[in-house]
Every structure is written in C-alpha cells, then in structure tokens.
Amino acid sequence: MTFPTNADPLRADPARQVVTLTVAVLTYLRPEGLRRGLPAIVEQVRAINADHSVLANILVVDNDADGSAGTFVATLDADLVRYVIEPEPGIAAARNRALDETGDSDLLVYIDDDERPTADWLRPLVATWRSSRAAAVMGRIVPEFSGDLDPWVAAGSFFRRRSMTTGTEIEVAATNNLLLDLQQVRDLGLRFDVRLGLCGGEDSLFSHQLTRRKARIVWCEESAATDFVPVERSGRRWVLMRTLSHGNTTSLVAVFLAETGAQRVGGRVKHTIGGLTRIGGGCARGIFGLATGSLRHEARGLRAVFRGAGMVAGAWGFTYQEYARPTSTVQD
Structure with a gap:
C-alpha cells in the first residue's frame, strides 16, 4: 500500500522541508507533574524553533472539565503554549482532541503530564522521522523513582523499558513519547478508540491499526523522556x-x-x-x-498469573x- 504525498515538492524531500510540529501534553489533575515537565518542553520547543527547519508549538489538553491546569499554563509563554479543555472523560478523547486541534500541523508529538x-529529546524524534518517512516514531521512556523500590518489585525487573537501535521497526507503540506524521494518519482516517477510554490500550490499538495498513513505526533510541514514578x-x-x-x-x-x-472467535x-497457560505457568514459577x-x-x-487473568477476562469482553x-468516568 502506498500513501498519497503532498503536491509540495518539499514533502518529497523531508531533509529540505520546513515542518510544523505540535507537542501535545495531555493532563488530568497532575499539577506537580505538569510543573516539573512543561517548562522543559517549552525550552526544547524554543531551541528547535531556532533551527528554522521546524516551526513548533505546544498544546495542553486538560481532561478536567473544571480546567484545573489553566492557571499554571497561563504563566507560560502564550506565543508557544495553547490550552484547551476536553470535557469528555478519558485518555482516548483527549488524544483525539489533540488530533482535532492540530489539523494544520505536519507532525504531532505526544508526551504525558508525568514525564x-x-x-535532547525533540530533535532526535524529528531527525528520525526525516530519515525514515515513518508514520510514527517512538522514543525511550526512562523511569525515575521517588523512593526505594520494594525488593520484590526490583527483583522482578518490572520497570525495565525497551531499548533498541534507532530505525528499528516496531509493531506496537505507546503514546507517552511518540511522534506522528499527521498526513499519513489523516490519509488512513485513524483515531483513538473511545471504547478503551476506561481501561487503556487505545494507543496499542491505534498503532496496530497503523502497521496493519502497512504504515511504519520506527524506534528512536536518542530521544528519551523521564517517567516520574x-x-x-x-x-x-x-x-x-x-x-x-x-493483559x-x-x-x-x-x-x-x-x-x-x-x-x-x-x-x-x-x-x-x-x-x-500464563496462569498455570505463573503458579508453577511462583x-x-x-x-x-x-x-x-x-x-x-x-x-x-495476573497477566493471564487479565487476558482471559478481556477475551470475553x-x-x-x-x-x-x-x-464512573475516566482518569488519564
């Protein structure tokens, strides 16, 4: 399957193209996380704009209908940061609002409000997209713990995150450090499925739909965001x-x-x-x-055992x- 290309000759040569980019920060009642991460995002957007090959801005989507994040966002550079409220509860609705609000951008980058x-986070994502023409580019997530881990949790290596060579194609991606080529997303007519708003997994479904339609997702090892735990x-x-x-x-x-x-079926x-099988094997191993x-x-x-139980439950709805x-609404 091939994707339509823009008639603009610059789009046929991403290395020459001046692209527009929006960084979307989705938030719900995490004021401390927003204060920790958003100023750093502002700095990186300013830096990449100075290169004159990217015109970037920031969109904060507040999933709190009361707009609790608005006061802090208003203290930031109004020329770079735009703020909207998405009243429909759920992370899928917030992600779709970001898609709707960035209709004129070439690229959209998602990052969470607790990251x-x-x-050097943003430039490598864009550079990897320029060299690959992928529909999506995913960067690394690095955990940062607020205290010592329970020895049981540490022994299980449960917070180990993916790491691989830049340019490696992947089948599924999370959206906590993800760049999307919006032209390809629009051509495919993809959105995040609100049926998964209460339970999560909307990003897995979205990325699977991308790759099933022969769009490519590639890895960017040089781009990293710190996840505060x-x-x-x-x-x-x-x-x-x-x-x-x-599961x-x-x-x-x-x-x-x-x-x-x-x-x-x-x-x-x-x-x-x-x-x-996981339940049985997990019991034996435990x-x-x-x-x-x-x-x-x-x-x-x-x-x-817990993953297997979740899989069985999900298999039957x-x-x-x-x-x-x-x-009975949704927390992001």
Whole structure:
C-alpha cells in the first residue's frame, strides 16, 4: 500500500522541508507533574524553533472539565503554549482532541503530564522521522523513582523499558513519547478508540491499526523522556494490577482488530488459551520461587498469573477499568 504525498515538492524531500510540529501534553489533575515537565518542553520547543527547519508549538489538553491546569499554563509563554479543555472523560478523547486541534500541523508529538523530557529529546524524534518517512516514531521512556523500590518489585525487573537501535521497526507503540506524521494518519482516517477510554490500550490499538495498513513505526533510541514514578506506583499491588490491566487490553485489542466473526472467535479462544497457560505457568514459577527463596521467580510468577487473568477476562469482553474515576468516568 502506498500513501498519497503532498503536491509540495518539499514533502518529497523531508531533509529540505520546513515542518510544523505540535507537542501535545495531555493532563488530568497532575499539577506537580505538569510543573516539573512543561517548562522543559517549552525550552526544547524554543531551541528547535531556532533551527528554522521546524516551526513548533505546544498544546495542553486538560481532561478536567473544571480546567484545573489553566492557571499554571497561563504563566507560560502564550506565543508557544495553547490550552484547551476536553470535557469528555478519558485518555482516548483527549488524544483525539489533540488530533482535532492540530489539523494544520505536519507532525504531532505526544508526551504525558508525568514525564519530563531529557536534555535532547525533540530533535532526535524529528531527525528520525526525516530519515525514515515513518508514520510514527517512538522514543525511550526512562523511569525515575521517588523512593526505594520494594525488593520484590526490583527483583522482578518490572520497570525495565525497551531499548533498541534507532530505525528499528516496531509493531506496537505507546503514546507517552511518540511522534506522528499527521498526513499519513489523516490519509488512513485513524483515531483513538473511545471504547478503551476506561481501561487503556487505545494507543496499542491505534498503532496496530497503523502497521496493519502497512504504515511504519520506527524506534528512536536518542530521544528519551523521564517517567516520574511516585511511591504509590512502585509497590506490589500497583505493579500487579497494572499487569492485569495490560493483559486485559491485550485481549480486547485483539478482538477489536478482528475483521470477521470467525476471527473474533479465534482471537477469543487464542487469548483464553494463552491466558490460562500464563496462569498455570505463573503458579508453577511462583511456587518454585517460594520454595527456593527466589524473589525473582516468585514475583515473575505472580505477575504472569495476573497477566493471564487479565487476558482471559478481556477475551470475553470483561474489562478492568484501570482509569475509572470515582464518578464512573475516566482518569488519564
């Protein structure tokens, strides 16, 4: 499959093209994270604009209908930072609002409100896009812990993040450090699925839809954002429930991607078997860990059990609403 190209001859040669770029920061009731990361994003946007090959700006999408982030955003450079409120709860709605608000941009970069870009974050994303012409470019996420990890969590290596050579093609991407070529996204008519607003996984579904349509996602090792991990997100319970959520959305995404009834049934059966296998194998590994005193085997085994349980539930349409708000709406 080929994608239409803009009639502008500069688009045929990305190395010569002056591109417009929007950095979208999605936020919901995380004032400290926003204060920590947004000024650093402003600095990088100013720096890349000084190169005169990119015209960049920042869009803050506040998913709090009361606009709680507005006061802080108003203290920043109004020429660079624009602020909108997306009242529909859910991360998918906020991501779609960013797509809608950047209709005139060539590129859109998503970064979360609990992340802070490293010193050289934005330029490598753009450079990798220029050299690859990929529909999406994903950068690294580096965890930063607010305190010491529980030894059980540390033994399980649960916060280990991906690392690979720049230009490596990947099948699925998260949107917490992701550049999108908006022309290709528009040509494919893709948006984030609001059915996954309560449980997450909307970025996995979106990126799978990209690659299924022969669009390319490539890795950028040089671009990194630091993910701040507070104490409440570094303990056993949070790790296990996040694992259950990931297993759940893995199955849900597979079912949503099915194009026929037979494929949906096959996907349900496949992920049920896969989930049950993980539960069985995880139980065995966890028991082995307990018997031998190995925290790693104990932790990894229990994690497999939770992932398997999530997969089985998702295969048959049951969702774990990880981001549910107290009023049955969604937390980003």
